[in-house]
Amino acid sequence: MDAEQIRRLRPELGRYLRQFCDCFGNSSTRAHLPVYVRGQLADLPRKSVEPMALAAGVAPRTLQEFLSLLEWDDRRLVDRVEQLVARDHASPRAVGVIDETGCPKKGNRTPGVQRQYCGASGKIEHCVVTVHLSYAVDDFHCLLASDLFLPQAWSDDRARCRLAGIPDEVVYRPKWQIALELLDRALANGVAFAWLTFDAYYGSKPQFLHELKHRRQRYVAEAPVSFRGWLKPPRLQRQGRGLRVQRRSSGVADLLRYSPALRDQPWRRFRVKDGDKGPMIWEVKHVRFYPQLEDGDPGAPGHLLVARNVLKPQEVKYFVSNAPPETRLQTLLLVAFSRWHVERCFEDEKTELGFDHYEGRKYRGLIRHQALTAVTHLFLERVREQWGEKPGVDGLPDTYSRSGSGAIMVVGDESGQGTAGTHGRDDHVPATTECQGSQEPYQTDATETSQTGHSTDHLDPVFVG
Numbered sequence: 001m002d003a004e005q006i007r008r009l010r011p012e013l014g015r016y017l018r019q020f021c022d023c024f025g026n027s028s029t030r031a032h033l034p035v036y037v038r039g040q041l042a043d044l045p046r047k048s049v050e051p052m053a054l055a056a057g058v059a060p061r062t063l064q065e066f067l068s069l070l071e072w073d074d075r076r077l078v079d080r081v082e083q084l085v086a087r088d089h090a091s092p093r094a095v096g097v098i099d100e101t102g103c104p105k106k107g108n109r110t111p112g113v114q115r116q117y118c119g120a121s122g123k124i125e126h127c128v129v130t131v132h133l134s135y136a137v138d139d140f141h142c143l144l145a146s147d148l149f150l151p152q153a154w155s156d157d158r159a160r161c162r163l164a165g166i167p168d169e170v171v172y173r174p175k176w177q178i179a180l181e182l183l184d185r186a187l188a189n190g191v192a193f194a195w196l197t198f199d200a201y202y203g204s205k206p207q208f209l210h211e212l213k214h215r216r217q218r219y220v221a222e223a224p225v226s227f228r229g230w231l232k233p234p235r236l237q238r239q240g241r242g243l244r245v246q247r248r249s250s251g252v253a254d255l256l257r258y259s260p261a262l263r264d265q266p267w268r269r270f271r272v273k274d275g276d277k278g279p280m281i282w283e284v285k286h287v288r289f290y291p292q293l294e295d296g297d298p299g300a301p302g303h304l305l306v307a308r309n310v311l312k313p314q315e316v317k318y319f320v321s322n323a324p325p326e327t328r329l330q331t332l333l334l335v336a337f338s339r340w341h342v343e344r345c346f347e348d349e350k351t352e353l354g355f356d357h358y359e360g361r362k363y364r365g366l367i368r369h370q371a372l373t374a375v376t377h378l379f380l381e382r383v384r385e386q387w388g389e390k391p392g393v394d395g396l397p398d399t400y401s402r403s404g405s406g407a408i409m410v411v412g413d414e415s416g417q418g419t420a421g422t423h424g425r426d427d428h429v430p431a432t433t434e435c436q437g438s439q440e441p442y443q444t445d446a447t448e449t450s451q452t453g454h455s456t457d458h459l460d461p462v463f464v465g
Contacts, residue, residue: 009383013037016379020080024072032066033372039063040353040376047354067365068165074364074371078145079189081374085144086190091137095335096186096193097342098179098202099134100149102127103356111164111363112148120356130370131175133182135191136341142381143345144191145182146370148363149175165362175201176208183217193217195335200224203320206294213300213322220305220321220335225253227318229291231261234298249292252318256306261287268329269310272337281310286329291320301325305332349377 017034024030039052049067053060102118104127111128118127129149135142148170154161155172162168173181179202186193196219202208203221212219228249235247256262267283289304302322309315319336321327349355353376358369 012383013379016382017375019084020077020375023074023077023080029066029070029072032063032070033375036063036066036372037376037379040373041380044354046357048357048359052354064360064365067368068360068362074368077371078374079185081142081371081378082144082186082189082191084378085135085142086192089135089137089140090192092194094135094137094192094194095338095341096183096191096196097134097136097339098132098183098196098198099339099342099346100129100131100175101346102129103350103358109164109361111166111361111366112150112154114151114153116151120350128366129175131178131182132342132345133179133186134342134345135186135193136338140381140385141341141345142378143342143349143374144186145374147178147182148366149173149178165364167363170363174205176205180208180211183215187215195219195338197221197335197338199339200318203227209291209322210294218321218323220303220319220323220332222336222339223252223318223320225251225318227252227291227320229255229289229304229320230298231255231259231287231289231304233290233301249296249298252304252306252320253316255304256285256316262304262306267308270333272307272333273340282307283310284308284329284333286332288325289320303327303332305329305336307333307336345377348380349373352380353377 013034017037020033021030024033035056035058036052039056040047042052042055044051044055049063050060053063100119102116102120104118104121104125105113106126107113108126113126113128115124115126116129117123118125118129120127130146131149132146133144135144150161150166150170150172152172154166158168161170179198183196196212196217198219198221200222203223204227209219209221228251230247230249234249250259262285265285265287267285269281269283271279272282273280285306287304288301290298290301293299300322302320303325305319305321307317307319317336319332321332321335323332346355353373355370355373358366360366360369
């Protein structure tokens with residue numbers, strides 16, 4: 001934003017930030033909050049502490065102390081962000097997206113830095129990785145919370161951790177465990193998700209999926225090709241005092257290649273997204289699926305979706321879901337292809353708000369910078385929603401635009417009659433089994449299958465995103 005836009009928004013920003021007053025012990029500490037937030041909103045080429053402080057006419061040391069030394073409750077700050085989202089943006093269509101991002105860093109003193117995969121650059125390099133939980137509904141999305149992924153090498157070197165200000169209780173945790181902690185915290189703050197979605201790393205962790213089931217949280221997870229299960233419930237036979245599965249499970253890629261129910265099922269074409277170079281069309285197959293649990297037994301029946309990029313047939317994605325059998329395929333696809341929300345949040349926070357501009361070397365400052373960025377981002381998204389616009393930071397048109405490349409669309413039913421609402425025929429993403437017009441996953445013998453290999457659905461678009 002430029003100076004004039006920030007000036008016009010100052011009264012509204014002041015009212016917004018007053019909701020965070022109790023996170024600060026005194027007025028002098030609290031006075032740094034609007035300085036930091038206005039700095040992140042400002043049109044500055046670099047949004048680390050020094051340029052933001054100089055632009056505000058304050059000594060850089062004061063903002064540095066605000067991040068790393070002064071006493072205030074950054075955890076309550078994040079809680080308040082989630083409470084505001086729960087209060088003002090609750091919806092039965094809400095989708096939570098779990099993902100991680102990397103910020104390249106030089107040197108070896110930034111908390112958690114090491115050579116590891118960095119999503120920002122798409123290669124292995126020195127970076128800091130953080131795990132995030134985002135919230136999306138209709139044309140609104142934001143990052144709720146984040147936490148640092150502390151590599152095992154850091155966790156084992158407590159002297160190095162103490163130099164970086166990392167508390168002794170902060171140790172290595174796998175990313176999926178961090179994601180669960182973020183989810184539990186959001187749920188405790190009143191945030192409710194109709195669905196969760198996440199990439200194949202999280203989808204490959206049986207314990208993570210088990211914990212979501214234990215929380216009665218519905219999900220559509222991208223799965224690796226090695227994800228195993230059955231298309232029909234396997235029989236169990238007695239072995240000693242227990243039971244053993246008679247038929248071995250298969251990986252989802254092998255099921256697509258060899259199982260008649262998938263191999264011979266006609267592909268259904270869906271217009272998933274409009275890109276800069278034209279519509280992005282995916283072909284989809286859908287069957288009932290019994291995932292293999294950690295102990296080797298079959299789990300409760302769910303869904304397996306196989307999606308293939310029409311323009312790049314070698315690009316195949318697998319999704320599994322614990323949704324009820326009657327859940328519509330359109331609904332599952334909407335959730336499965338909702339990860340762009342968190343990617344857009346990362347893009348906005350990095351290019352507009354300076355999320356990756358933190359230059360400190362202390363854990364406390366890093367965590368507080370991320371918390372403050374969440375506060376700023378929520379305000380920015382509220383303003384965009386209020387103004388009815390979503391200015392692109394990366395050339396992408398408006399989110400959920402019915403004509404831009406931010407739109408997500410799927411084909412209508414096989415009859416091609418009519419069009420559905422924004423989220424499918426029922427105009428909502430159901431969180432329960434109250435889904436009208438539900439369709440059963442495809443189950444057939446090879447002899448009953450069309451020989452064409454493709455369905456004859458025309459691309460009558462149904463906007464679902």
